[in-house]
Amino acid sequence: MMAYGKNETAERIRQLLKRPRNLALTGPLMSIIVNAFLVLVAIAGLVAVANGVKAGQQLVFAAMVWSTTHTLIVRAKHGGNEPLDERERALATEAAAVGGYTTSLLAAIWCLLLGIFADYGMWFPQSAKEWLPLGYFMIGLMTQTTNIATAWRTPPYAAELLDEE
Numbered sequence: 001m002m003a004y005g006k007n008e009t010a011e012r013i014r015q016l017l018k019r020p021r022n023l024a025l026t027g028p029l030m031s032i033i034v035n036a037f038l039v040l041v042a043i044a045g046l047v048a049v050a051n052g053v054k055a056g057q058q059l060v061f062a063a064m065v066w067s068t069t070h071t072l073i074v075r076a077k078h079g080g081n082e083p084l085d086e087r088e089r090a091l092a093t094e095a096a097a098v099g100g101y102t103t104s105l106l107a108a109i110w111c112l113l114l115g116i117f118a119d120y121g122m123w124f125p126q127s128a129k130e131w132l133p134l135g136y137f138m139i140g141l142m143t144q145t146t147n148i149a150t151a152w153r154t155p156p157y158a159a160e161l162l163d164e165e
Contacts, residue, residue, distance in 0.1 A: 031151035034070055035144040038063045042140050049133045050123040060133040064140030071147055091153050099146030103138055 045059025084092060114124055125131040 028151040028154045031070065031074060032148050035067060035147040035151070038067045038070075039141065039144050042137050042144070046133060046137050049130055057129065057133045057136075060136045060140065064136045064143065067140050067143040067147060071143060074147075091150060095146045095149035095153060098149040099142045099144075102145045103142040106141070107138060 042060050042063035045056045045061075045063065048056025048059060050056075125134050
């Protein structure tokens with residue numbers, strides 16, 4: 001089978017790996033890895049909550065807090081208190097839209113499936129101790145997908161541009 005275009009995902013990953021500065025804790029590649037890990041932790045916490053494990057709520061909350069902390073650390077490292085320029089504002093707006101849309105879409109799909117499969121044992125929150133982690137999960141997921149989208153759209157040469165200023 002012949003490909004008619006280059007694989008943009010593979011090309012993007014190659015660009016990120018080519019520049020060692022992107023592997024720093026606040027670099028785009030590490031930001032993607034850290035936030036993908038936090039998504040997995042939050043999912044594991046939500047599954048634990050659904051199974052009645054008390055530590056699940058702490059996992060979901062910790063994932064939400066760490067993703068917010070990671071956002072603040074990256075922002076402080078790359079821009080501090082300086083206002084965003086036009087490109088950075090556009091990137092932040094687009095990433096926030098991706099994060100909000102993804103979270104809303106997953107919540108809508110879950111609600112649609114809940115309407116169909118609720119009688120067949122699909123989990124849904126029944127008490128405040130289950131609704132709270134679900135809210136944390138949605139807030140954390142929005143933050144994590146926004147961070148991933150921001151890191152993915154950040155050009156691989158951005159770290160070198162910041163060093164030159």
